[in-house]
Amino acid sequence: MEYAVKSGIPEKQRSACVVVGVFESRRLSTAASRLDEASGGFLTHLLRRGDMDGRAGQTLMLTNVPEMVCDRILLVGCGRERDFGDRAYHQAVTAAANALQESGAVEAISYLSDLPVKGRDNAWRVRAAVLTTGNALYRFDRLKTDSEKPRRPLRKLTLSVPGRRELPAGERAVVEGRAIANGMALAKDLGNLPGNICTPTYLAEQAEALAKEFPALKVEVLGPKDMEELGMGALLAVARGSRQEPRLITMRYDGGGRGDKPHALVGKGVTFDSGGISIKPAAAMDEMKFDMCGAASVFGTLRAALELELPLNLVGVVAATENLPDGNATKPGDVVTTMSGQTVEILNTDAEGRLALCDALTYTERFGPATVLDMATLTGACIVALGHEAHAVLGNQQGLVNDVLAAGRTAGDRGWELPLWDEYQDGLKSNFADMANVGGRDAGTITAACFLSRYAKKMRWAHLDIAGTAWNSGEKKGATGRPVPLLTQYLLDRC
Known part of the structure; x- marks a missing residue:
């Protein structure tokens, strides 16, 4: 599994999948709001229709989103924004990792690492995302004669940082998270x-x-x-x-x-x-x-x-x-x-x-x-x-x-x-x-x-x-x- 960090706006990402968060009740994160605006309110329409309300652990994979250069958008429920701490962040990253592994998207860029977690900086969020994703995708099947492996497993995950100034700390966080x-x-x-x-x-x-x-x-x-x-x-x-x-x-x-x-x-x-x-x-x-x-x-x-x-x-x-x-x-x-x-x-x-x-x-x-x-x-x-x-x-x-x-x-x-x-x-x-x-x-x-x-x-x-x-x-x-x-x-x- 390859990890990287990147600074860039979500609506311009040419990726197999862009991952963004949604809080209860149907409150778009900053990155999700940018995608919604660029797509002419497509995400807002889906949420109002009841496809998703942002509860912790929910995921919704979207394809063919208007005006998007990415192949897919993955919406991840994050629970209540005022309660978004360490545990909720780990839950969101785990849900995203599992959904990506099943989607067939071999690479993705996640904006979950931009979400504000109480008392945690961006480097912590990047490291925690790498570590949590590794845990979520871990499988012990070496003793099974017929192990169930994804047809097209996730091979690369890029994590967003707010700006170029945060790239060095983010890169170090990736190294630490991968090693752990x-x-x-x-x-x-x-x-x-x-x-x-x-x-x-x-x-x-x-x-x-x-x-x-x-x-x-x-x-x-x-x-x-x-x-x-x-x-x-x-x-x-x-x-x-x-x-x-x-x-x-x-x-x-x-x-x-x-x-x-x-x-x-x-x-x-x-x-x-x-x-x-x-x-x-x-x-x-x-x-x-x-x-x-x-x-x-x-x-x-x-x-x-x-x-x-x-x-x-x-x-x-x-x-x-x-x-x-x-x-x-x-x-x-x-x-x-x-x-x-x-x-x-x-x-x-x-x-x-x-x-x-x-x-x-x-x-x-x-x-x-x-x-x-x-x-x-x-x-x-x-x-x-x-x-x-x-x-x-x-x-x-x-x-x-x-x-x-x-x-x-x-x-x-x-x-x-x-x-x-x-x-x-x-x-x-x-x-x-x-x-x-x-x-x-x-x-x-x-x-x-x-x-x-x-x-x-x-x-x-x-x-x-x-x-x-x-x-x-x-x-x-x-x-x-x-x-x-x-x-x-x-x-x-x-x-």
């Missing part, structure tokens, strides 16, 4: 693959493939023997019930100065989670292939950073394993020693993500990171607390948490802070080890973060629980690619 969309697509692909294909070894192979595509990326992969030598008893405990060997994957990109500390991204990569001996209910267990979406977001963010050639140093660490029941599997009540030397009583083998991550966090210390962000589909309690809209964000340094939240607001990929007070640490007390791997039913997302905080004391660290945001269930089941936009924006803000 590509990163999200990679994260979605990895998340959507089933556990019999996307194994820990497969993730390691994908890291090597990414390094071939971007030679600036350096990859190191550790296996079980390496983990034993390092004392990674927690990560190895998770892997004991699986025939698939675990992998600790490190990806390094040195785009900054030689002495600059890297920013670290650490991802939970449980490629399938049955719960282990503490086995999960059968219903919806297939969705536990998505339990590696934290790792997938590390891959996706690194890809975006590499494509953008960001001027900073970056390290991605992925703890990849399966969690399955077996005669050799870890049992409730077992005590293991982590790489940090701390001991853990494993009361619930289905709280495995924090066990894999704690050793990964300790390993990350060796890079002397400026900041550390970990991402994990960690707790069902996060879904109870925040639903499927916001990532839970917790950390040991308020400034870092604020930076993460600000990046999410800018990217439209929002998080919400939960407390990480010392009072919650008492929930992890154990009679037989330094700590238990679970607390009680209360504040499960917070006590899970408390567990991880014990392995991040030497670092500026924040944790994103993405259990409610990493994938969709039901009819639209599939990985979302989040929080790649938030993470990439966080890195952009550091540049």
Whole structure:
């Protein structure tokens, strides 16, 4: 898919399709008004006839419009103008992308990027349009023998900017939006693959493939023997019930100065989670292939950073394993020693993500990171607390948490802070080890973060629980690619 920016009046565009917005009730946007005037009131006549009223998500494709040099005009409903914010803009762009894909128009110019969105400038609108269009057109059909592909798919989308002065910022916005969309697509692909294909070894192979595509990326992969030598008893405990060997994957990109500390991204990569001996209910267990979406977001963010050639140093660490029941599997009540030397009583083998991550966090210390962000589909309690809209964000340094939240607001990929007070640490007390791997039913997302905080004391660290945001269930089941936009924006803000 090719994207471009352009400044020009809509009625003069020689294009397969010109896209303009219509607000409720039948209120033409500025670009639509120009087309209406040039066509002798053709659009106004259609709206008065009741063909469209501008409700959010509506589309109306017009052909043979009088006095127009374009082949088609696509009217997109935008809802009430006074309520036109981020969500309404994304809805309008998504509706336009789907309509264009079905229309047979291989290229189009959109004036939706000229619509006033509350608190957003033109560059944001351009970037959001590229990213949203990429999301709308994403399809995962590589495992289907007969995939349904458009006969004439949309190949180029040009986005309008008000004048020539806005072209440089618009062009940069296109580059950023495309890179983030590509990163999200990679994260979605990895998340959507089933556990019999996307194994820990497969993730390691994908890291090597990414390094071939971007030679600036350096990859190191550790296996079980390496983990034993390092004392990674927690990560190895998770892997004991699986025939698939675990992998600790490190990806390094040195785009900054030689002495600059890297920013670290650490991802939970449980490629399938049955719960282990503490086995999960059968219903919806297939969705536990998505339990590696934290790792997938590390891959996706690194890809975006590499494509953008960001001027900073970056390290991605992925703890990849399966969690399955077996005669050799870890049992409730077992005590293991982590790489940090701390001991853990494993009361619930289905709280495995924090066990894999704690050793990964300790390993990350060796890079002397400026900041550390970990991402994990960690707790069902996060879904109870925040639903499927916001990532839970917790950390040991308020400034870092604020930076993460600000990046999410800018990217439209929002998080919400939960407390990480010392009072919650008492929930992890154990009679037989330094700590238990679970607390009680209360504040499960917070006590899970408390567990991880014990392995991040030497670092500026924040944790994103993405259990409610990493994938969709039901009819639209599939990985979302989040929080790649938030993470990439966080890195952009550091540049």
